[in-house]
Structures are given as structure tokens and as C-alpha cells.
Amino acid sequence: MVRRIQSGSVARLRLAARQAAALTWATVTEAIQQPLALLLLLTSVLTTLLVPVFQFHRFGEDGRLARDSGLSCMLVFGLVLAAGTAGRSVAGEIASGTAAAAIGKPVSRTTFLLAKWAGVCGVVKVFWVATLAATLAAERGSARFVEQEGFTGYATDALTIALGVAGAALALGVAGAAHYFWRRRFGVAAFLGVALSQVAALAVSEVCGRWFGSRGEAACSAGCGVEGHAHGAAEGWLAYQPPLNLRVVAAAVLVLLALAVFAALATALATRLQTGPALAVCALVLLAGLAGDSFAGGAGGLSVRGLAAGVLPDVQHFWLCDALARGGRIGWPYVAEAAGYALTVCALFLTAGCLSFRGRDLG
Amino acid sequence: MGRCGLGGQPVIETQGLCKTFRDFWRRPTVAAVRGLDLTVTAGEVFGLLGPNGSGKSTTIKMALGLLRPTAGTIRLFGFGPTDRRAKARVGYLPEVTHLHPFLTPRETLVYYASLFGLPLGEARRRAEELLEMVDLKGAAGRPVGRFSKGMARRVGLAQALVNAPDLLVLDEPTSGLDPVGCCEVKELIRLLASSGVTVLMTSHLLADMEDVCDRVAVLARGELRASGRTAELLRQPGVTRFLVDGLGAGEAESLRAELEARAGRPVCCDVPAVRLETFFMQVVSREGSARAFEVAPFLRAARQAREESGA
Amino acid sequence: MSASRARDAVAESVRRCCGVAAVALRAAVRTRMVAALLVLLAACVTGLPRVLKGDGTPSGELDILLRYTLGFSFGLLCLATLWAACALFAVEIASQRMHLAAVKPVRAAEFWLGKWLALLALGAALLTAVYGGVYAQVRVRAWRAGWSAEQRPAGRRVARPLLPSIAEEARETYALMRQRGELPPGLGPGAALRVLAEQAEERYEVLNPGDEVVWKFRLARPPRADEPLLVRLRFDTEYSTREQVAGLCRLWLADRPERVAEVALADFTLNEIVFAVDMRALVNGGAAAGRDVRLAFRHQGDPARASALMMRFRKDVAVLTPGGSFEANLARSALAQLGVLALLAALGLTLSVCFSPPVAAFCATVLLVLALVSGTVVGAVRETGEEGAWMRVGLRIARLVHDVAGQATREEPLESLTRGELIEGRALLAVWLWNGALAPVVLAVFGCGVLRRRELAAGD
Known part of the structure; x- marks a missing residue:
């Protein structure tokens, strides 16, 4: 008897998982086809890559500026992407009747909403990978002050930036060709292509760096002594390839956690609100969360400010760019703790969303 | 009937009309309409028939200037479809009624009347009369967004009539309406047509088309497959039917035998049944659910003016 | 018909x-x-x-x-x-x-x-x-x-000193630099004039202790005895430091130079110094005959210790007259x-x-963000100079957006409102x-x- 009940619940879970996977996949494919998703991804990647090119005031902080800009783009554009995708896939589907068609099948509302959140997170993850790769490239490509025999001044790794920009352009070209010759969907191919291109550009840049490095060792045996570069005496130019700053990854993971929280909030809000208002609420929560200390500092638990501080997610836990300054690191145990906090907040928002969705008329 | 070619003037004329949809790279994807030649004359009810994707709605949208033809020409009252002089004489009910959800039916009608440049007072008067006609007076203050599909359809029909049009283009006019509404729409079409309004309509309900259309054209895969007067197209040549009232069963049987003997082939003799629609209308009118349908006074005035100008 | x-x-x-x-x-x-x-x-x-x-x-x-x-x-x-x-x-x-x-x-x-x-x-x-x-x-x-x-x-009317127009000043400077052969190589006349015009608008004049400068103003209407004039001055130093300003301001009507109103200044640089001049001392009841006014400032700081004062004549000097209600x-x-x-x-x-x-x-x-950022980009390049092909392309786009957006936001109503202009x-x-x-x-x-x-x- 117990075994039968167990096998029944396992089968139900399996069915729910399969349904959720199908819904998630549909959400991701539907979302990345939207022109807005591609525009946001392109804007984020290109802004991040071009910031080092258009920096004017150098106080030896070019790398930091590029890194902070990249992470800011990740948070702001990611938030818009998450809210937009959630609005379209939840509020939009409720309005168009697609949600009713799905719920009309033996799919529970909870499964539907959780799958939508997973789908939104999936889109955000692809976006995150692309922007992270662009941020790493931008920091590497920023001007640094180099002092060595025969050269003193700012050196820039233009190759990495050029590879990133060229990669995005190539991805768009390939997506266009795929659409023309094989009638593939441009939005999907371009979104995934741009994301992949950034990772590929970074990998190529790394390979190039190692290659230059190996040539550099031989060349520098003459006594140059600057790390991570090479210069061919015959060519008369200097290839400058500083190492990747992988410390950024931890900060970016924290931003991803923040985006997961906002995706949950936007998904919950989209059960009742349209995309615009949901986005506005998310933006307000972001601002309130970032200004948490000045907003709710010292507020009592029973005051309005105290209550707000308890309910609103503290975004400052996820925004630790300054910790990377001057060689600082964000420890992975801290990231794990922040992940726990993010998951708790997500669970809270999603529970509220499920309750709200349960009472929502879909007719 | 006999309304066909009342004025004899062509209202809609298409020649070699083609519409090919293209993709982003301008490559042809679907040829929706291919070389369509049609003429709809003043005062007739013309039906476009065809399965899904046969090009009916595309033809209508080209006639209204919402889509541009890839090749061929289309003229409305002798003007191009985007000419404002032509548009001023057209009323259009699309397949799905997309109205401003936050406006009430009264505001909706006043808005569409204002687009014809009607003074506010006149617009309001017409709106009231049309609301009365489509039986929405009681719901005139509620936002259209909260209406059922049938009610929204009635508002859509009313807005198509707000300018007392000379040409009424109806895309699936009875879709979403209950049988009473369907009958009223058909009655309205007959009334309008009798006053000289030209009607171009599409419908999947062939019985509806049969009831109201003077002429029909059958489209398939964007091509014109058949066209002509409805009665002629549906006539079964060589078959004769007698309808006799008050005949007993024995007499009927003997008559059938007599006819069989004369014709030398089997003769069908049965008790005819009324159509379900007729039966339903009889039941509903007995219960008092059906109301007397009346055309809006301004439409009657327009009809009168048309008749006088025709005379 | x-x-x-x-x-x-x-x-x-x-x-x-x-x-x-x-x-x-x-x-x-x-x-x-x-x-x-x-x-x-x-x-x-x-x-x-x-x-x-x-x-x-x-x-x-x-x-x-x-x-x-x-x-x-x-x-x-x-x-x-x-x-x-x-x-x-x-x-x-x-x-x-x-x-x-x-x-x-x-x-x-x-x-x-x-x-x-x-x-x-x-x-x-x-x-x-x-x-x-x-x-x-x-x-x-x-x-x-x-x-x-x-x-x-x-809402006061603002009169600025009568100076040659920015375009005239840029043309004069350009002619002078050309004569002296001081023009940077590769810079066309259009670009050079644009840069000089930008510089003319922001150009600082130096006032050493003991120096005196006189500005001419033409008011919107002749000053009246019962309406005090407001004078607004702002001083700076070479390193934008806060220094003592000690000086004497004199104001007179152009057609009656014998009657002068004097105001001693004791304030600080970077402050907006505003003082009222009682016009009864200059006008005999009713309104004056002419609209032209002269304002002089003498730097009375100690030559041994006081810093040289700097002023942008086009921005830092103004005479305000009553103009309308708030x-x-x-x-x-x-x-x-x-x-x-x-x-x-x-x-x-x-x-x-x-x-x-x-x-x-x-x-x-x-587009809105570009319009907002373009001004910063153009301003930053003005200070640091153009470098590289990428930057030149970006700068050209920024200038275009800035020029178009600049037309739309040329008037800064809140600035005028706050300053009472x-x-x-x-x-x-x-x-x-x-x-x-x-x-x-x-x-x-x-x-x-x-x-x-x-x-x-x-x-x-």
C-alpha cells in the first residue's frame, strides 16, 4: 500500500517535472525571440565592451570603471530583461488566453508559474553569461599604465575588445545568414549567437594571450621583464595581454542571484500586473534595496520603514563591486550564504505569486 | 431578390489583383490572392466564400487599403482604396472586433462618428439610435472591455453603420452572435441592400450566405473558382419539386405512384421540415425573447434620400 | 462657395x-x-x-x-x-x-x-x-x-556686459593665431573656429591685485530712481580655491559719469556675490535718460598676499533690473x-x-540617454583632446546628438527660475x-x- 502511494507520488512528481520542463523550454524560446531581448543583450554587451574605448579621465582606474560598468549593465539591463520576459510570458499569456489553454491541461497553476520563473531565469542566465564575458574582456582591454624599457605610458589590449565587438557582429551576420538560407528564426539564433560569441571571443583572446606570452618569454629573455605581454623587435609593436580578472566572477554570480530574485518578483507581480507596472515596481524595489541602509537604518521593527526593510530584499548583499577594488576578493562562502538568502527571498515571492495566481480568473 | 445591379454602377472593381506576402528579405512566402477579377455593383449583396486561407480577408483588407496589392488594381467607387472620398462611403466590420476596451459603447460610436467629421450633436444622436438598434441601450455606460464577444460584435456592427455607408464590408458578420442576433443581422443586411446599400461579406456559415447574398464568389488558394448569382449557382437543373399543403398520406402515396408511372423513374415524396433556425426563432418569439427589429432612423433617412436620388 | x-x-x-x-x-x-x-x-x-x-x-x-x-x-x-x-x-x-x-x-x-x-x-x-x-x-x-x-x-531682467559676440571673438583669435602660425596642424578652419568659440564662452580673464576692469551694460529700459539695481558677481582663482575677495565696485550712468555709486566688497571667491545699488543716488526721481550703465571693479587685495582673481565675463558678471513677477x-x-x-x-x-x-x-x-550623455562626452573631450579613430567616430556621433539635443534644451528655465532671472x-x-x-x-x-x-x- 505504502509502496503504491510512493510510486504514485513519484509518478506525479515526474509528470510535473516533465510539464515544467516543457513550459520552461517554451518560455525560453518564446522570450529570446522577442526583439527587445536581443536589443537588451546587444546594448549591454556593446556598452560594456565600448566603455574602455570612450574613457576620458584616467586615474589608473580604467579597469575598475570597465568592470563596474559591466556589472551595472548586467544588473540594470538584466532587470529590464527579467521583468519584460516575465510580463510577456505570464501577464501576456493570461491576456491572450495561452495561459488558460495550458492550465486547461492537467497542469497545476503552481507548476505553471514555477516553470515560467525557471524560463525567465534561463533567459537571464544566457544574458548573464554574455555580459560576464564582455565584462571580463572590457576589464582586460582597459588601459593600464606600463613602465618598461623603451615604453612608458598607457597600454591597451585592443585585440580583446576588437574580438568581442567582431564576435557580436559575426554572430548577427551568421544569424542573418541562417535566417536567409535555412529559414532559422533570427531572434533565437542571434540571441544565442551573441552570447556564444562573447565566450568564444574571450577564449580566443586567452589563446592569443598565451601564444603572445610564449613568444614574449623568448623575446623578453633579453631583459624586458613585464608580465603578460610580448613584443617583436622586428615588427616594432607591442602586444599587451594582461591576465583575466577572474575575481569578477564571484561578483557577477551575486548579480545573477539578484536577477533571480527580481525574476521571481516580476513573475509574481505579472500574475496581476502588466509588464510596465511590474517593471516599475521592480525598479522601485531595486532602488529601495540599494538605498536600504539610509532608508531603513535604525528603523524599529513595527514602523513602516522597519516593515519595508523586512519585506524588501536587501540588494546590497548582491552588489559588492567595491569589494573587488585594489585586488580585493569576494569569498565563495559569502556567495553561498547570499545564494541561500536569494533562494529564500525567491521562495517568498514565488509563494506570494502562486497564491495570487490561484485566485486569478483566466477567462 | 432582384436587387442585383440596382444601380448598375460598379462599387468595387478588381483587376488582376494579387497579393504575395514576403519575408524580411523580400522573398515571396505566401501567394494569398492570385489574379482576382471581381466586380461588385451598387445595391447588391455579394458574398466571398472559401476555406481558411483562401484569400477572402486579404481581398477585403486590400479593398479597404489596410494591405497593398502586389499587382493588379482595385477601385472603390472609382477611387483608390486609400482615397478619403471612398473611405467616407464605407463601413467595415472586421472579423474580430478590436475596440478600445475602456470606452463605453456610446463613446465608441461617438468616436468613430467624429472620425467621419460629424458634428458632436449629430454623432451623439446617431450613437443613441444605433445603440437602440443593436439592443445595447441598457449596456451603453459599461466599458466595452467587459462585454461578451456577441455584445462587442454588436458594437462593431453599429460602428460600421455610423456614417450611413453606401458600401458595407462585413467580415464574418454573424460570428459570435446568438441565433437571434444572426437573424437580425441578416434582416439588417436585407433591409440595407433593399435601400441601395452595397454589401460585401464573407462567412463560413454557408446557410447565412445563401439567405442574403445575391451573388457569391468562391475562392480557393487565392484564386477565383466560381462566381455568379446565388440562385443560379444552387439550382439543380432537371429536378422538380412540388409542395402541397393539406394532403393526406394516402393521397400523397397515390400521387407519388402516379408520378413514378409517368416519369418512369423513382419519385421522392416526404414531409418537409422547417429549418432549425426558423424553429428556434418561432420558439423564441413565442417566449417573447425576440424583439421587433428596427433600423436606426438615420439609416432610414439615408435610405429615403438614396431612393429619392435614385428616382 | x-x-x-x-x-x-x-x-x-x-x-x-x-x-x-x-x-x-x-x-x-x-x-x-x-x-x-x-x-x-x-x-x-x-x-x-x-x-x-x-x-x-x-x-x-x-x-x-x-x-x-x-x-x-x-x-x-x-x-x-x-x-x-x-x-x-x-x-x-x-x-x-x-x-x-x-x-x-x-x-x-x-x-x-x-x-x-x-x-x-x-x-x-x-x-x-x-x-x-x-x-x-x-x-x-x-x-x-x-x-x-x-x-x-x-523674475529680473539680466543685462550682461557688452562684449564682442562669441563668433566675432573666435574669428579674431583665429586670425591672430593664423598670423602667428600657432594653429595646430591638421585642424581645419571650421573645427578651429568651433573650438575657439567653445573656449571663448568659458574664457577666464585674470585680475591681479590693483587691477581695475570696467564693463558696459545696456539695460532693457532706463533705470528708475525707485528701483534698485542688483549686481551679481562671481570670482574664481587659478586652482578654484576659496579666497578672500576685497574690492570696490562702482556703478554710474553712461550719460552722467559724475555721479557714482560705490560699494565695497568683502566676500569670498566661488560665492555668488549679489548686492543692491540704490539708484536714488544716480537718478533724480523718475527714470534716467539713457539705458547705458557702467560697472567697474577694482581688486583691492594685498599685492603681496592676495591671489589673482579670475572671471568669465560672459557668465560671471550681470546687472539685474526688475522685469516681472515670480x-x-x-x-x-x-x-x-x-x-x-x-x-x-x-x-x-x-x-x-x-x-x-x-x-x-x-x-x-x-536616444534620451545618448542626448544626456553626449554633452558630458563633448565636454570631456574638450578637456582631454581626441585620441584614436574609435574615439573620433564616437565623438562625431556625440557631437551630432549634442547639437540636436542642445537646441531642445538650450534654454534652462529652472536655472533662470532659481536665480531669479x-x-x-x-x-x-x-x-x-x-x-x-x-x-x-x-x-x-x-x-x-x-x-x-x-x-x-x-x-x-
Whole structure:
């Protein structure tokens, strides 16, 4: 008897998982086809890559500026992407009747909403990978002050930036060709292509760096002594390839956690609100969360400010760019703790969303 | 009937009309309409028939200037479809009624009347009369967004009539309406047509088309497959039917035998049944659910003016 | 006959525009967009002055009320207008509601104009509410704190020193540099003149201790004995340090140089020094004969210890005369801002014709950010110089955007309002000619062209 009940619940879970996977996949494919998703991804990647090119005031902080800009783009554009995708896939589907068609099948509302959140997170993850790769490239490509025999001044790794920009352009070209010759969907191919291109550009840049490095060792045996570069005496130019700053990854993971929280909030809000208002609420929560200390500092638990501080997610836990300054690191145990906090907040928002969705008329 | 070619003037004329949809790279994807030649004359009810994707709605949208033809020409009252002089004489009910959800039916009608440049007072008067006609007076203050599909359809029909049009283009006019509404729409079409309004309509309900259309054209895969007067197209040549009232069963049987003997082939003799629609209308009118349908006074005035100008 | 037909046609056209505008307004009100905006603006107008702390002086309070509160509210209105405009056509086309309207005898321009007027009316109503709220607060604060007549906000006419125009000065400098062979190689005359004009506007003149400088002013009307003149000066030093300013200001009428009003200055650099000159000492009752006034400043600092003072004559010296009431200036500021809203509405509508709602909103936001950033980029390059091909391309784009956007935001009404300077009618007219007429017409022509050519329906 117990075994039968167990096998029944396992089968139900399996069915729910399969349904959720199908819904998630549909959400991701539907979302990345939207022109807005591609525009946001392109804007984020290109802004991040071009910031080092258009920096004017150098106080030896070019790398930091590029890194902070990249992470800011990740948070702001990611938030818009998450809210937009959630609005379209939840509020939009409720309005168009697609949600009713799905719920009309033996799919529970909870499964539907959780799958939508997973789908939104999936889109955000692809976006995150692309922007992270662009941020790493931008920091590497920023001007640094180099002092060595025969050269003193700012050196820039233009190759990495050029590879990133060229990669995005190539991805768009390939997506266009795929659409023309094989009638593939441009939005999907371009979104995934741009994301992949950034990772590929970074990998190529790394390979190039190692290659230059190996040539550099031989060349520098003459006594140059600057790390991570090479210069061919015959060519008369200097290839400058500083190492990747992988410390950024931890900060970016924290931003991803923040985006997961906002995706949950936007998904919950989209059960009742349209995309615009949901986005506005998310933006307000972001601002309130970032200004948490000045907003709710010292507020009592029973005051309005105290209550707000308890309910609103503290975004400052996820925004630790300054910790990377001057060689600082964000420890992975801290990231794990922040992940726990993010998951708790997500669970809270999603529970509220499920309750709200349960009472929502879909007719 | 006999309304066909009342004025004899062509209202809609298409020649070699083609519409090919293209993709982003301008490559042809679907040829929706291919070389369509049609003429709809003043005062007739013309039906476009065809399965899904046969090009009916595309033809209508080209006639209204919402889509541009890839090749061929289309003229409305002798003007191009985007000419404002032509548009001023057209009323259009699309397949799905997309109205401003936050406006009430009264505001909706006043808005569409204002687009014809009607003074506010006149617009309001017409709106009231049309609301009365489509039986929405009681719901005139509620936002259209909260209406059922049938009610929204009635508002859509009313807005198509707000300018007392000379040409009424109806895309699936009875879709979403209950049988009473369907009958009223058909009655309205007959009334309008009798006053000289030209009607171009599409419908999947062939019985509806049969009831109201003077002429029909059958489209398939964007091509014109058949066209002509409805009665002629549906006539079964060589078959004769007698309808006799008050005949007993024995007499009927003997008559059938007599006819069989004369014709030398089997003769069908049965008790005819009324159509379900007729039966339903009889039941509903007995219960008092059906109301007397009346055309809006301004439409009657327009009809009168048309008749006088025709005379 | 033809005249009456034309009158009828115009009346019909007006009715169509009004019909379109009325529906757009109803949509805004009934979708609760206006209510949400009003709540947000009310929170901003009442909340910001409480949250932001001034320096306690009446001018500090005015700064918070007029510059920050009005500025922030205006920013909100700009975004709301832009995004609402982006949705107006795009949503109607996407939801197929446009089918019903497009088959009616309405010109594309009438659709465009109707929607634009609706946005303008909405913007005007919300701006009135915001300005009304701020004005009430100014009055209440002035009454509670008992501000003096001079502390109360006003709208004064500003007279700047009579100097050669910036273009003339740039041309003269260019000719001089060319004569001396000091022009940088590879710089064309156009680019050189532009750079010199930019420098002329910001050029500092040095006043060493003991130096005296005399400026000529032409006032809008002859000064009156019963109306004191206000003189405004601002000094700087080479390293923008805070130093003592000790000097003597003298003011006289050009046609009566024998009667001079003297004011001793003892203040600091970087401060805005404002003092009143009693005109009874210079004018014998009634009004003076001429409009020309001279102002002299002598640096009386200790030559051994005092720093040289620096001034931008075009910006740091002004004589203010009574011009109008604060209320009228407030209304002019609101009108100038409404002009900007008119331009944003036109931009949003045209984008709305071309793209789907989210893409139109995205493009509009990107353009807005570019317009805001372009000024910073151009300014930064002015200081650091151009480097590399990439930067030159970026700079060219930034300059283009800056030039176009600069036209729209050339007048800074809040700056004038806060400083108590009258917003001139001519400047207001120029703002409206560009923001409310020329630019919207160009955008409308483009938008209507697209609307006419665009297929508004899909196939079966």
C-alpha cells in the first residue's frame, strides 16, 4: 500500500517535472525571440565592451570603471530583461488566453508559474553569461599604465575588445545568414549567437594571450621583464595581454542571484500586473534595496520603514563591486550564504505569486 | 431578390489583383490572392466564400487599403482604396472586433462618428439610435472591455453603420452572435441592400450566405473558382419539386405512384421540415425573447434620400 | 462657395483631431496611468523638499523647491510622456484596433496631431499640478519664515556686459593665431573656429591685485530712481580655491559719469556675490535718460598676499533690473518645459509608428540617454583632446546628438527660475519654435509618411 502511494507520488512528481520542463523550454524560446531581448543583450554587451574605448579621465582606474560598468549593465539591463520576459510570458499569456489553454491541461497553476520563473531565469542566465564575458574582456582591454624599457605610458589590449565587438557582429551576420538560407528564426539564433560569441571571443583572446606570452618569454629573455605581454623587435609593436580578472566572477554570480530574485518578483507581480507596472515596481524595489541602509537604518521593527526593510530584499548583499577594488576578493562562502538568502527571498515571492495566481480568473 | 445591379454602377472593381506576402528579405512566402477579377455593383449583396486561407480577408483588407496589392488594381467607387472620398462611403466590420476596451459603447460610436467629421450633436444622436438598434441601450455606460464577444460584435456592427455607408464590408458578420442576433443581422443586411446599400461579406456559415447574398464568389488558394448569382449557382437543373399543403398520406402515396408511372423513374415524396433556425426563432418569439427589429432612423433617412436620388 | 467648403473641411478636420485626442486622453485617464503619475508626482512634490536638506537660507530652500523638486518631477514627466507616446500608435497597430480607425476618412496627419495634442494636454495638466504644488510651498515658506522682498523669488531682467559676440571673438583669435602660425596642424578652419568659440564662452580673464576692469551694460529700459539695481558677481582663482575677495565696485550712468555709486566688497571667491545699488543716488526721481550703465571693479587685495582673481565675463558678471513677477516667470518656465514635452511626445509618436511598443520605448530611451550623455562626452573631450579613430567616430556621433539635443534644451528655465532671472519672451518663443513646431513637424512628416506606407494588417 505504502509502496503504491510512493510510486504514485513519484509518478506525479515526474509528470510535473516533465510539464515544467516543457513550459520552461517554451518560455525560453518564446522570450529570446522577442526583439527587445536581443536589443537588451546587444546594448549591454556593446556598452560594456565600448566603455574602455570612450574613457576620458584616467586615474589608473580604467579597469575598475570597465568592470563596474559591466556589472551595472548586467544588473540594470538584466532587470529590464527579467521583468519584460516575465510580463510577456505570464501577464501576456493570461491576456491572450495561452495561459488558460495550458492550465486547461492537467497542469497545476503552481507548476505553471514555477516553470515560467525557471524560463525567465534561463533567459537571464544566457544574458548573464554574455555580459560576464564582455565584462571580463572590457576589464582586460582597459588601459593600464606600463613602465618598461623603451615604453612608458598607457597600454591597451585592443585585440580583446576588437574580438568581442567582431564576435557580436559575426554572430548577427551568421544569424542573418541562417535566417536567409535555412529559414532559422533570427531572434533565437542571434540571441544565442551573441552570447556564444562573447565566450568564444574571450577564449580566443586567452589563446592569443598565451601564444603572445610564449613568444614574449623568448623575446623578453633579453631583459624586458613585464608580465603578460610580448613584443617583436622586428615588427616594432607591442602586444599587451594582461591576465583575466577572474575575481569578477564571484561578483557577477551575486548579480545573477539578484536577477533571480527580481525574476521571481516580476513573475509574481505579472500574475496581476502588466509588464510596465511590474517593471516599475521592480525598479522601485531595486532602488529601495540599494538605498536600504539610509532608508531603513535604525528603523524599529513595527514602523513602516522597519516593515519595508523586512519585506524588501536587501540588494546590497548582491552588489559588492567595491569589494573587488585594489585586488580585493569576494569569498565563495559569502556567495553561498547570499545564494541561500536569494533562494529564500525567491521562495517568498514565488509563494506570494502562486497564491495570487490561484485566485486569478483566466477567462 | 432582384436587387442585383440596382444601380448598375460598379462599387468595387478588381483587376488582376494579387497579393504575395514576403519575408524580411523580400522573398515571396505566401501567394494569398492570385489574379482576382471581381466586380461588385451598387445595391447588391455579394458574398466571398472559401476555406481558411483562401484569400477572402486579404481581398477585403486590400479593398479597404489596410494591405497593398502586389499587382493588379482595385477601385472603390472609382477611387483608390486609400482615397478619403471612398473611405467616407464605407463601413467595415472586421472579423474580430478590436475596440478600445475602456470606452463605453456610446463613446465608441461617438468616436468613430467624429472620425467621419460629424458634428458632436449629430454623432451623439446617431450613437443613441444605433445603440437602440443593436439592443445595447441598457449596456451603453459599461466599458466595452467587459462585454461578451456577441455584445462587442454588436458594437462593431453599429460602428460600421455610423456614417450611413453606401458600401458595407462585413467580415464574418454573424460570428459570435446568438441565433437571434444572426437573424437580425441578416434582416439588417436585407433591409440595407433593399435601400441601395452595397454589401460585401464573407462567412463560413454557408446557410447565412445563401439567405442574403445575391451573388457569391468562391475562392480557393487565392484564386477565383466560381462566381455568379446565388440562385443560379444552387439550382439543380432537371429536378422538380412540388409542395402541397393539406394532403393526406394516402393521397400523397397515390400521387407519388402516379408520378413514378409517368416519369418512369423513382419519385421522392416526404414531409418537409422547417429549418432549425426558423424553429428556434418561432420558439423564441413565442417566449417573447425576440424583439421587433428596427433600423436606426438615420439609416432610414439615408435610405429615403438614396431612393429619392435614385428616382 | 469654395470658402465655405474650405471652412467645412477645416471644421471636419478639427473634429477628427479632437476625436482622436479625446480617445487618447480617455485611455490615459481610465487605464489609471494619470492617477499613478499624479500619485508619483505628488509624492515627489511634497516628499522631496522634506527629504532634501537645504543650507537654511531662503535661496537654499528655493534651490531645493525650484531646481530639484521641479527638476525631478519634470524628469518623471519626460519619461512618462516619452513612453506613453511610444505606446500610442504601436499598441493600436499591434492590437488591430487601428484597423477600424484606418478605414475611416482620416489623414495620417490628423491621427498624429490628435494624439500629439492629447499628450500635450496631459503634459500641460500635470505640469500645472506640479507647478501649483511647488508655488504653494514657496508661498507658505515665504509667509512662515517672513522672507524679505529681496529674498522672495522674482523674475529680473539680466543685462550682461557688452562684449564682442562669441563668433566675432573666435574669428579674431583665429586670425591672430593664423598670423602667428600657432594653429595646430591638421585642424581645419571650421573645427578651429568651433573650438575657439567653445573656449571663448568659458574664457577666464585674470585680475591681479590693483587691477581695475570696467564693463558696459545696456539695460532693457532706463533705470528708475525707485528701483534698485542688483549686481551679481562671481570670482574664481587659478586652482578654484576659496579666497578672500576685497574690492570696490562702482556703478554710474553712461550719460552722467559724475555721479557714482560705490560699494565695497568683502566676500569670498566661488560665492555668488549679489548686492543692491540704490539708484536714488544716480537718478533724480523718475527714470534716467539713457539705458547705458557702467560697472567697474577694482581688486583691492594685498599685492603681496592676495591671489589673482579670475572671471568669465560672459557668465560671471550681470546687472539685474526688475522685469516681472515670480508667478509670470513660473508660468514661462512651465511653458518652456511643456515645449520639451511636446518634442518628446513627437519623438515617441514617430517611433511608435515605426516599431512595436517595447522596441519603440527602448529606442526612445536609448536616444534620451545618448542626448544626456553626449554633452558630458563633448565636454570631456574638450578637456582631454581626441585620441584614436574609435574615439573620433564616437565623438562625431556625440557631437551630432549634442547639437540636436542642445537646441531642445538650450534654454534652462529652472536655472533662470532659481536665480531669479526673467525667462525672456524671445527665448521662450525660440524654444517653442524648435521644440513645439519645427522639430515636431519634421518628426510628424516622417511619422505620417511611414504610417501611410505601412501595411496595418496581416493576411488571413
